[in-house]
Amino acid sequence: MQVRRRQRLFPSRLCPCCVVVLSLFSASTGRAATAGSGDVEFNDAFLRQPGGGKLDVSRFNEGNVPLPGTYRADLQVNGAWLGMAEISLRQAGNDARNVQPCFDRMLVERARVDVTRLPAQSADRLAHAAMGACMTLPELVPGASAVFDNGELRLDLSVPQSFLSRSARGYVDPRYWDEGVNAARLAYNANVYHTESTGVSSTQGYLGLNAGVNIGPWRFRHYGSLSYDAVAGNRYQSVQTSLQRSITPMRSQLVVGDAFTDGAMFDSFGFRGVQLATDDRMLPESQRGYAPTVRGIANSNARVQVRQNGNLIYETTVAPGSFEIDDLYATGYGGDLEVLVTEADGSVHAFFVPYAPVVNALRPGVWRYSVTSGQYRNTGVQSTPLFVQATVQHGISNLLTGYGGWLAAQGYFSFVLGMAMNTRYGAFGADATHASTRLASQPDRSGQSVRVSYSKLVSPTRTNVTLAAYRYSTSGFLNFAEAVATRSLDDPNAAPVPGAVRRGRLQLTISQGMPAGYGNVYLSGSTQDYWNRRGRDTQYQAGYNNSYKRVSYGISAARQINLGTARWENRVMLTVGIPLGRSPHAPYAMTSLQQDSAGVMGIQESLTGTLGADSNVTYGLNASHSSGRGTVTNSVAANAGYVSPIATLTANASRGNQYSQYGAGVSGGIVAYAGGVTFTSALGDTVAIVEAADATGARVANTNGLRLDPWGHAVVPNLMPFSRNPIEIDPKGLPLDVELRSTLQQVAPTSGAVVHVRFDTGKGGRAAILRVRTPDGTPLPFGTEVFDADGNLAGTVGQDGRLLARGLTRDAGVLTAKWGPLQADTCAFRYALPASAGNPGRALPRADGVCGDLASAVVSMKRIHPDAQGAQ
Template identity: 25%
Template sequence: MKTTLKQPALSLLALSVYSSLGYATEINTAFMQGTTEVPSVLKEGVKYPAGQYYVDVMLNGARTGRMPLTVSPEDEKSGQLCLSPEWLQNAGIFFLSEPYEQTFDKVRGCYALGRKESTRLNMDMGAQTLDFVIPQAWMPEKNDAARWDYGINGLRLKYNGNFNKNIQSGGSRYGYNDDSLNAYGNFNASLNLGRWILSSDMTGSRNAWGSEFTTNNLTLSTAISQIKGDLLLGRSQTRTELFSDFGFYGAAVRSNSNMRSWQTRGYAPVITGVASSTSRITVSQGGYTIYSRVVPPGPWKLDDISSTSNGNLVVTVEDNGGHKTVTEYPVATLPSLLRPGDYQYNVAVGQRNDTNRLEDAFSSGNGTFALASFDWGLPTTTLNMATILHNRYQAAGLGLTQPLGEWGAFSAAVNGSRAQYDDGSQRQGVSATVKYAKSFTNNTDIQLLTYRYQSPGYTEFANWQPDERYRCNGYGFDDQYRDENGQYRDEQYRYRYNYTCFTGREKARYEARMNHRMDNAYLSGSFWQQTYWGDQRDAFGASLSASTTVMDGISVYLSGNWSRSAWSTQDDYSGSLGVSIPFTLGGVRHYSSNTVGYSRYNGTSFNTSTSATLSNRLNYSVNAGTDERSNSNAGASVSYAFDRIQTNMAVSQSRETTTLSGNLSGSAIATAQTGLLLTKESSDTVAVLRIKDTPGVTFNGSLPTNSSGNTVVYLTGYNPTTISINPENVPDGAELLNTSYDVVPTERAIIYREFGFQNVQRYILRVRDAQGNILTGGSAVTEQGLDAGFITSNGVLLMNLLAAPQKITISQSNGRQCSFAATGLKADVRSVQEIRCE
């Protein structure tokens, strides 16, 4: 209901009385002209007086914005504010719709949020604030889809290229010379049109054997907020937990975990409770605080704890009376473990593509397949399901991941496949995988313990080749095993065929990784073993590494590796010991790294290097090394970040060869708002910022704006970000209309924001009368009648004007006037200018 124009003025007057008198029960209205009724704003028991206000909006005590607010007589009578969804969104008040579904007034089209238990709207008439108190469990994530920004239309090319050139100074000891130019480049191009993005990821290489262009991604895609996923059309890769991934072209719909807040990615238990009063909840692991939050009274749910490692979570709840409740939650994690209620899915239809060559991006010949996978985080476990259907290949998998509390976490999965071949043969088999993780103490855990078994006939769709008649996993096969019709000659040959085909195929694999942390040291180790069907030897591998920091930042590290191949008669082993020593030279922190290593092939080697970051644009490195075969080398490199490109150049010298190399990276962005921009920023998601025709301004640590006032800031998709201008770089005469923007960009979006300003002419004057006496008061106006300021008691007049004035007139309280010419005044001078007003 609309109010009259007199109401706001009356409300403001009443507010001043209200704030000074408090909750008066009887008000003498004789001072109010035209009314004898006490205004509702002064009545006792009126929670929301009808009227129009301009309030600072708060959410659980944090300011979200400033908004005009109209309180209707219906709101006053019911004691409930009813606010439209548009008003709430513009005010920055977001909440989950389901808990507040019953508070929506369908007739008026607004939410009366105060009707919900544990929810309050506190309106402070004196301070002109409206504070929403909403339980944390009923608030959405900060990157909720309602806040997403898909950006503007534009074209972007991100590039990264390198080259090296060998110059032989003499004949090679191995009789091989390669002085050709070798080059490599990666190019990521995208065309943004509304919510759709046409993108490609291509690589090009050149060497002595020729040139090649490849791609593993060529898609048209869009984000779909309702399913927290993406629709992709074109050439891309599958993503499943149970099967080996492969390239294909077709259509896919798959979940995108980045659409959830970064705190909720990865596994962490969901912890719930009820707060009797305003309480602080603190979560720690291994003695470190990883989460802290203050929640209002009512139910709370912690589903945004950062993904955790193995070890107990200690949850402390402290209410406003100082009472603490401490609870421990044992946690062990596995890659397949999801939070309760979380899910991952992938649905794809198309044809498998086995080559990355650009000209063959949409070629196959293997027929159409359909893939579906779904990973579901249940309250106490995670379920994994997947299937692949093809007219000549079928596979299905089922997995289960179970947290075991103090006993760790366990997962098991079973896959089955059936594959048919051009020669009429058929293979079928199963694959079973078991994984286990356990934290023994806060400092020691088994990160992953894995066993995988594959039967002889099990075939991954990624490796299935229907024309594999005589190749048998890529190896040649003698035609004598079959007759002229392709049939087995007899059972003896059938046995020999199957034995030969299955020899060398993987049978079982064991893996184990363990970590141990101390105060300032870290120790890790791993072991794996691979067995094969047939008479192949087993393959083994092991690694061990340790690192620590001593004294004033000196780092020491030790590593060792050992492996045995199934096809080699000799083991391979290597080890290294290194130390990195920091030192300061010329006020710059440098690092000196020295390493001694040993390997079976090269024997003992020594390397030393020194590096430093001299500025935010420049860094360098020099190095030298030798080994027991008298292979000595020395080199140097320098990197410099220009505004438009990132560069690196290096030179190295060995006994026989001088090598020159370099690297270039950056991106080009073209939009209708800014034209062509070249920048060294190469993030997938960016913000193009503009402060018109104002160079040298920075935002969030960006490079300065160019001559047109444009610059680029890197962003992270679906990550809430506040883009703020650095006021120190803004010219003195610029009055900013806005200083920051809150954005939630979608992936690969080009966000555009313009920071408006007005060029203000600033003058600091000390005004005297015709006799030289300081004026102690008076208002100033320009020749156009515009207000120019007020003279203070010490005669100082501060004027902020959009244009240089010609004449200033001073009007004093005693009715006298004087004026002075302003054409000779200097704007934006920080010193006080003396002036006579006559």
């Protein structure tokens, strides 16, 4: 069978039995329509009616033909989505089955057609379209075609490449970026952690807030954290408060308030002021904001804190064993992450994760800039000097990118010049920075810093070097943060500033995929030495993971500092895991063997699993034994989590030889907009509010376990800004009297937007199962279409005269049945349903009807129900 590409052969309301039967009949005869018209001719020999009559199936020859009118539909060109568009459909000639989409200059240009490349006659036809004429796409663009998918509300265009405008893959025209609706939003993460060790108890609490208000293109954001300690009391830290918006013509973001410099050339630091900087996310296939993955090892139910530039940006509780944190916000492009792991017995370990940009290579002709002015902001120092910083990068050619910048503040000046080369062997970067610092009671400082960096994805070997960099600084060089700290302590009565002055620093982040079946390796670490003290600080996290059939195994190593003893410690852990069953909710057993540099060896056994249809319940049990340094310890621990429609709840507890611990947490988000208030278990920066009336409980396919709440609302928590994001609803399990006109929509939000995605659930009304027969008891013919008083299709008759009727707006009325082109092929019948309870249900009412003369059915219906609807 040859049919038109993507065309549906049957009406969307046709019953499944009808679709199967008609498909088999059509396929068995091999009587296909011409490829040119896309028509399909069905063999009706198997659809003989009682008495020798024939069923008219000619209406199926054109597939699901839409009615003329204006539709808001997805626009897709050569398989690429370009946004939503208003599509006008008109009937061509006298054939009601020939409905074509009309094109004007605006719609043609929106389809990325370069009108300057079209032939001369196309210009005349575009002029006719401007005067109201309906011009089809083939008339305007030779070799092009347009197919309107009525079931999916999508206009599929095929356009020869020679007529398309040149644009990068994944491009979405900025005209169709969605700024979203006005809304208020709040994401929160709260937890409490209590320990008792050797008679000393300690309780800490943490509440992280990400609050915001969206008004048009403006985004107000506030990031803060409230920390509680039974000894130190409460402390609220404002991490960042800002007002920002996208500047589309400049491909930039404007930020007013608190933020961080990007760290591409100078080291990243916090500021309070104004910043205008290029936003690479507005480019097609651009590289998104980068944040590293934090990996570590915990001996117990431990509290993990992540700090950057002195700010607490993340806190959570992890179970015993190796842990991984991969959902950090990209708060800045530079500034290493300090990770503090507080064990249940009170011991604290710390390590650093390198956080720096990749090599600054750009595509040819691309500019990137940043201008920042304001006050320096760091909670570790009291000084807040004014500064101005400007940077610029330009892709000169495929090989070379040049960049430079300067930073000026009271008593400090620095500038940088560098270049990056994008070669087949990877991206190389080299730059030199000069800095001068004026001091009052000490000699002025002046020096240079040279940096060489490299990044590369080696496809044949699957080696991904995210960053390899070495920096050498002279003894007089201070970056801006070091200069501010030095000047803040610089007075005639102060002693020389203590602290280490960095000399050389090497940092590396690499992952290596092995051949199939041999696993993968990762390494992240740094090492540095100093001018004014001996020794070298080296820290790392490394590991190897693999699996054999259903058994997974790995080995990891880490070097971190014990803050209690101020000594560096090395740890090695071997893990083996296996699922205890093959069902989706089968528990997973993990055995870990660990040893540190002090000779302490421990073994842990854990059991984890999920419960619920959406796996929204998680649990874990853990038992451990360790010995070394003359001590033997045993401990048990448990943790559980529940992802509800409105929040994520967690709890944990553990007990050892000399300590006990318990804790709990809750996280989620709230979005308030003109349509109401919606709660969610997670909330990212750019989100979508999905609204589908009466579709309570329907699953939103974008996020695991996400379903519409009792009001038909849900929040899709993480969208990609300036890119196409499909939003899909799975109708499985919905009441049959709820009908989704479309299950998929596409949105392209701007950064931080709250977009409103409304799914039409039809014209409403009830659904019922009707059994309709003629006056002599014969069932209505198979495939008969039934219409309501307004001429809308209510359903199609299936086996034994049964009909699933939808959209019944009244409990009683008259419907019209039609199975052929003649007047004799039409009849009407009345129906009466039990009174509706007012809520959509899953058990459909049933009724019988006798199909006869149209007028008598109406008169009979009005005699019984005077206000009943008539028949058309």
